[in-house]
Amino acid sequence: MDAQAKIKETVTANKVVLYMKGSPKFPQCGFSSVAAQILNACGAEFVSVDVLQDMDVREGIKQYANWPTIPQLYVNGEFIGGADIMRSMYQSGELQELLAKA
Numbered sequence: 370m371d372a373q374a375k376i377k378e379t380v381t382a383n384k385v386v387l388y389m390k391g392s393p394k395f396p397q398c399g400f401s402s403v404a405a406q407i408l409n410a411c412g413a414e415f416v417s418v419d420v421l422q423d424m425d426v427r428e429g430i431k432q433y434a435n436w437p438t439i440p441q442l443y444v445n446g447e448f449i450g451g452a453d454i455m456r457s458m459y460q461s462g463e464l465q466e467l468l469a470k471a
């Protein structure tokens with residue numbers, strides 16, 4: 370399966386998916402750490418994908434949503450944003466609302 374098909378399957382099969390560097394317990398980058406912490410602060414159940422484990426996914430995810438960086442949050446198959454967007458949506462309460470509906 371190519372990276373695009375794999376990503377599509379993952380974001381379709383799981384309501385909330387965070388593509389990140391490392392894992393929520395052992396994040397390998399500050400941006401990914403913040404993204405995982407925000408989801409935890411929302412009390413969200415989520416699946417995380419460590420892009421450092423798969424270079425095809427690391428590059429493929431940038432094409433998938435036409436977004437050049439990691440982390441990337443997907444809710445119900447839809448790209449939501451990276452760490453900055455997640456932070457501002459969290460501060461406005463929009464992210465909690467989105468996750469509650471998911």
Ligand SMILES: N[C@@H](CCC(=O)N[C@@H](CS)C(=O)NCC(=O)O)C(=O)O
Pocket residue numbers: 390398400427437438439440450451452453454
């Ligand atoms: N401002 C970005 C910060 C994320 C970022 O700059 N990520 C970089 C460094 S971790 C990245 O993914 N670079 C491409 C790569 O490492 O493949 C956000 O809001 O998510």
Ligand code: FES
Pocket residue numbers: 390397398399400
């Ligand atoms: S790994 Fe260096 S900024 Fe994310």
